[in-house]
Amino acid sequence: MDMSLWWDSFLAILTPEVLMFNAAGVLIGIVIGALPGLSATMAIAILTPITFWFDPSCGFAMLIGVWNSAIFAGGITAILINTPGTPASIASTFDGYQMYRQGRGGLALGINVIYSAIGGIISTLFLIFLAFPIASFTVSFGPTEYFMLALFGLMMMISVSENNVVKGMAVGFAGLTLSTVGIDPILAVKRYTMDSTSLAAGISFLPVMIGMFGLGEVLNQMYEYKQSTAGSALEMLKKASAKLGRILPTWKEFKQFFRPTVLAGAESTIIGAIPAAGADIASIICWGQAKKLSKNPDEYGKGSAEGFAVSCTSNNGVLGGALTTMLTLGIPGDAVTAILIGSLMMYGMQPGPKMFTEDTGFVMQIMQLMILSNIAIVVFGLLSAKMSAKILNARPQTVWVGVTALCVVGSYALNNSFSDVLLMAAAGVVGFIFKRGGFAPGPFILGLLLGGMLESNLRRALVMSQGSLDIFFERPVTLVLMILIALTLCFPLIKKAVLKRRKAA
Amino acid sequence: MxxxxxxxxxxxxxxxxxxxxxxxxxxxxxxxxxxxxxxxxxxxxxxxxxxxxxxxxxxxxxxxxxxGSVDYFGQDPEQRSNFKIIAVVCAAFIAFLLIWVYINFFLGIAMLSLFYNFIFKRTWKFNLIFTVVLTGMLYVVFERLLYIQFAL
CATH class of the missing domain: 1.10.287 (Helix Hairpins)
Incomplete structure (x- = not known):
């Protein structure tokens, strides 16, 4: 790799504007991540159309900042009220809340900041060293590989969707079907447009995403709201803010945490690179693994600072892995990376191996922004550690009104299109019904996003083979991916059978 | 059946x-x-x-x-009024869209914020401050800084 390119891209992000946008992103992420019910996905979905108006470096500085900090800030509620702010912080409740109850809440907040940043930095280092070789390997990929890759990403998302593969499949294929509205990618035939020019451009996935993850979530929270529960949570917070103790771990603790956290950082990066295997899965796996290897496994789950450091490292450790898959293959591993792909497309870039040759500088900037965001997390996170408890005092109603207004503005700002606002509102209602019925919205969004890629590559492959399906069995990478897809779909059935056998035994 | x-x-x-x-x-x-x-x-x-x-x-x-099916809209007694609130929220949202189309976006968003805070039983003082801050922020950031034209 040419070091001068790295240096140039580093200088490009070291401008006051980029640093300011990155810092703003980190601060927004801290607030959003710390509020239960507001996810990194929602934040990025709403902010993406807004960042389109900025320079790409500034826009991405903000999005990367929000993404990294919202994931870390989800741990704040996990510590203080035993409720993960984002799904990524599930494992943080195991030890974080126990630490707080033992009078070590400040230390837990400090560990959350420091080890989330360490996890993010470790995974970004993996990204920096592995992304370029992976991208050069994938240059040889043809339509069959891309078709299978996109299908693999979608199937992974479906297989982990709310424990119901059939519902996930229905939602995923509905998303794919909706993606066919507009101009056909090969023959330029108008499909399902009803002679409307706005439909000829296809269904834009960003308003749908904002609606499903923003407005849909707000409606669902309104529906589930209970005055009594909200009241007791506020009481808990008032007590939590009262006494937190020291924030920084001692040097002895740093040394003690070194091995398990580095291991967790590496493990979570690998897990993060697998499409749909999110931070929640990674942090639970890493926490369990660290417990097995620990000298004090009995302390895990009872307020172990080591166990907590591991879970914090792993929830941010997946981000570099997810970014590796996204940048090198152009495949979104989860909803956030799906939006980031959309964001790169808005700037005229196509994630995948081509980006590593055509926009090398920007790829490097994204990697460096990841490091920069983690440094900003340490600075702002430690400065605001004790204050962060106060963020949680915000009433959900305040958040609902603010989020609704931002959903409207976010969906409109992209194309100055009122029909996008109507689309967002409709998607919000659909998202609410999906939530009520246990249908995960992720496969729908991914289907809508990947539909074009799937269709064009499938049809190109069939044109190349004169309509023969043999082409999918002739290329080794395609074949491996096909086997992986089959395993992914069979996994829930295998798991069910194993559990049944265990129960019977 | x-x-x-x-x-x-x-x-x-x-x-x-x-x-x-x-x-x-x-x-x-x-x-x-x-x-x-x-x-x-x-x-x-x-x-x-x-x-x-x-x-x-x-x-x-x-x-x-x-x-058997998942219970989509199952609620306990404490949550029963929430469905009505959602219906009112949706109706207010449609009214906001009409105000935007026929009058002005910022007037619509201010009225939406006032109405939402009212049905969520926030105090008038909070309601007014919140609405002014929200509408002002959207105006300054989006209309003045980002030059997004909300006039349809």
């Missing part, structure tokens, strides 16, 4: 209808390329995806009828 078709079977039915809406014209677009060109036609992919949507919709109906 009707109870059996609520929840998952109804949702499955919606997926079937959705799939059929796309399936029928999809076949009409042509499954193979026109003029003897190699490869599939414009209707090939939507036909597959919509047919699979219909298939999984039917599966959801079957599962719902056989195994």
């Amino acid at each position: 009707w109870d059996k078709f609520k929840g998952d079977p109804l949702m499955g039915f919606i997926f079937v209808i959705f799939g059929l809406i796309f399936l029928v014209p999809g076949i009409g677009y042509g499954l193979s390329s026109p003029g003897g060109l190699p490869g599939p036609g414009a209707g090939f992919f939507p036909t597959i995806t919509s047919a699979l949507t219909v298939f999984f919709g039917l599966w959801i109906i079957y599962d719902g009828l056989k195994k």
